[in-house]
Amino acid sequence: MKRNCLHTAASVVLAAAMALAGCSGGGETAKPSGEQGGSQGGQGGSGQVTLTMNSWRVEDTEGYKKIIQAFEAENPGIKIDFKPLKATEYDTILNTALQSDSGPDILQLRPYAPGVSLAEAGHLEPLDNLPGIREFPQDVLAAATGKDGKVYGVPLSLNSTQIYYNKKIFDQYGLKEPKSWDELIATAKTLKEKGVVPFAFGAKEGWLLSLSHGVIAPGTYNGNAFVDKLLKGESTFTSPEFVKSLQRMQELAPYFPENFVGLELNDIRTMFFTEKAAMFINGSFELEGLKKMNPDLPIDFFPMPTDDGSTVLTTWVDGSYAVNAKSKHKQEALKFLAFMTTKKFGELFAGEFKRISAVPGVSTDDPLVNKMAEMSQSIATPYLMVVHFAEGNPSTKKTLENALQGMYLGKLTPEQVAQEVQKSAEKWFPAFKK
Incomplete structure (x- = not known):
C-alpha cells in the first residue's frame, strides 16, 4: 500500500511510519477572524506574545523544548508555553476550557472523529490557507478534516x-x-x-x-x-x-x-x-x-x-495540532502551526521522539522506525x-x-x-x- 493511498483499504495507512517531512508551502497566511474570547496566552513586554500549547503527552516535555527553541530563535516576538496534561484527563480538561472560552491557543487534537467534533462545535480555526498544509496527502489530512471539508489540524505523526x-x-x-x-x-x-x-x-x-x-x-x-x-x-x-x-x-x-x-x-x-x-x-x-x-x-x-x-x-494518523478559534493571538499561533508543516520541524520531531513525522519526505536514522515505515508501505491495515x-x-x-x-x-x-x-x-x- 502506498503512502499516498492511506485510506485505500479503508483508511489510513501509517505511511505511518515514517517517511516524513518535507514541506514549505503555498497559500497565504490565514488572518485572525475576530479577537474576542479568552485565551491563556499572555502579552509580554516589548510586544512579545506568549502562546499556551496543550498536549496529552507529558512524556514529550523535554523533546518539545528543543523544537520550541528552534521556532523561537526564528520568531523572537513569540514564546511558546508547552503545558501537557495527563492523557487520561486531557479530553475533559480541554473540553471544559474550550466551552468556557479559556482554552489554550494551540491544542493537540485526538485523531479522526474526537478531534473533528471540536471543529463542529466551533472551537477550531480552519487551516485551509495555512502555508504548507497542502504538502500533506489528503488521506493524512483526513484525520483532522471536518465534515465541511475544511482542514482543522496540522498532522503530527504517523503511527x-x-x-x-x-x-x-x-x-x-x-x-x-x-x-x-x-x-x-x-x-x-x-x-x-x-x-x-x-x-x-x-x-x-x-x-x-x-x-x-x-x-x-x-x-x-x-x-x-x-x-x-x-x-x-x-x-x-x-x-x-x-x-x-x-x-x-x-x-x-x-x-x-x-x-x-x-x-x-x-x-x-x-x-x-x-x-x-x-x-x-x-x-x-x-x-x-x-x-x-x-x-x-x-x-x-x-x-x-x-x-x-x-x-x-x-496503522493510523495520530494527533494533529490546531488553533483555538477564540485565541487572542491567532496570527502568532498560526505562525507556529506553519512551522509544524516544515521539513525542519519534521526532522526535529523524528530525531527527538524516534517517531514518524507526518510531514512528507523526512527519514530517520532509527532502524526500527524505518522497518515500521517500510512495512506500512506494503502491509498496512x-x-x-x-x-x-x-x-x-x-x-x-x-x-x-x-x-x-x-x-x-x-x-x-x-x-x-x-x-x-x-x-x-x-x-x-x-x-x-x-
Missing part, C-alpha cells in the same frame, strides 16, 4: 502498532518471530513454561484493550478485505471473523501477568523494559520511551500473522476503531473497550462483546442504519 519482543529472551529459548497464530500461542506457552511472562499486558485502561485488539483482529479477518465489506454494510461486527478476533483476545489471557485486569500502561511498560516480560503489544509512540528507560533493551517487533499466511501492520468507529455516545471504540474489560472479568463472552459493539455501531454508522 503503527505491533508486537514488540525482547530478542535476548527469544534467543535464550530458541524462539523465532511467529508466522501464524498457532506459532504465537506456542511461543507464549514456551515462555510461560520457562517462568517468563509472555506478554506485558494490562486491562485497567480501556484504550490498551482496543489498541491490542487492533493488532490481533486483522490476523483473523486477513487485513483490508473485511474492512471494506464492513464499511459498505456488507458485513457486521457479529461476523464469524470478528467474533474469532475476540475469542483470540480471550485465548491470550493465560499468557498475561497475574492480576492483569488491574495493571495500567506504566505497570506493563516497566515490566517490558526491565525484561520481566518477553512481548509487549503497543504503538510506535512507545519506542522512544522504552529506549530511554533501557538503552540496552534488545528490542525488535513483528507484524501480526494472518490466517491466510500473510502479515499486517495496523487501518486501526479500525480509531479511523472509522470512534463516533457515537459512548463511541463504538469505547463500547469495545468496556466490553473487553467485561470479558476479562468473566462477565461477557466474546459473542456478547461482538453484539455490544454491533449495537453501538448501528446507532450512528450510516451503513448499519436501518
Whole structure:
C-alpha cells in the first residue's frame, strides 16, 4: 500500500511510519477572524506574545523544548508555553476550557472523529490557507478534516502498532518471530513454561484493550478485505471473523501477568523494559520511551500473522495540532502551526521522539522506525476503531473497550462483546442504519 493511498483499504495507512517531512508551502497566511474570547496566552513586554500549547503527552516535555527553541530563535516576538496534561484527563480538561472560552491557543487534537467534533462545535480555526498544509496527502489530512471539508489540524505523526519482543529472551529459548497464530500461542506457552511472562499486558485502561485488539483482529479477518465489506454494510461486527478476533483476545489471557485486569500502561511498560516480560503489544509512540528507560533493551517487533499466511501492520494518523478559534493571538499561533508543516520541524520531531513525522519526505536514522515505515508501505491495515468507529455516545471504540474489560472479568463472552459493539455501531454508522 502506498503512502499516498492511506485510506485505500479503508483508511489510513501509517505511511505511518515514517517517511516524513518535507514541506514549505503555498497559500497565504490565514488572518485572525475576530479577537474576542479568552485565551491563556499572555502579552509580554516589548510586544512579545506568549502562546499556551496543550498536549496529552507529558512524556514529550523535554523533546518539545528543543523544537520550541528552534521556532523561537526564528520568531523572537513569540514564546511558546508547552503545558501537557495527563492523557487520561486531557479530553475533559480541554473540553471544559474550550466551552468556557479559556482554552489554550494551540491544542493537540485526538485523531479522526474526537478531534473533528471540536471543529463542529466551533472551537477550531480552519487551516485551509495555512502555508504548507497542502504538502500533506489528503488521506493524512483526513484525520483532522471536518465534515465541511475544511482542514482543522496540522498532522503530527504517523503511527503503527505491533508486537514488540525482547530478542535476548527469544534467543535464550530458541524462539523465532511467529508466522501464524498457532506459532504465537506456542511461543507464549514456551515462555510461560520457562517462568517468563509472555506478554506485558494490562486491562485497567480501556484504550490498551482496543489498541491490542487492533493488532490481533486483522490476523483473523486477513487485513483490508473485511474492512471494506464492513464499511459498505456488507458485513457486521457479529461476523464469524470478528467474533474469532475476540475469542483470540480471550485465548491470550493465560499468557498475561497475574492480576492483569488491574495493571495500567506504566505497570506493563516497566515490566517490558526491565525484561520481566518477553512481548509487549503497543504503538510506535512507545519506542522512544522504552529506549530511554533501557538503552540496552534488545528490542525488535513483528507484524501480526494472518490466517491466510500473510502479515499486517495496523496503522493510523495520530494527533494533529490546531488553533483555538477564540485565541487572542491567532496570527502568532498560526505562525507556529506553519512551522509544524516544515521539513525542519519534521526532522526535529523524528530525531527527538524516534517517531514518524507526518510531514512528507523526512527519514530517520532509527532502524526500527524505518522497518515500521517500510512495512506500512506494503502491509498496512487501518486501526479500525480509531479511523472509522470512534463516533457515537459512548463511541463504538469505547463500547469495545468496556466490553473487553467485561470479558476479562468473566462477565461477557466474546459473542456478547461482538453484539455490544454491533449495537453501538448501528446507532450512528450510516451503513448499519436501518
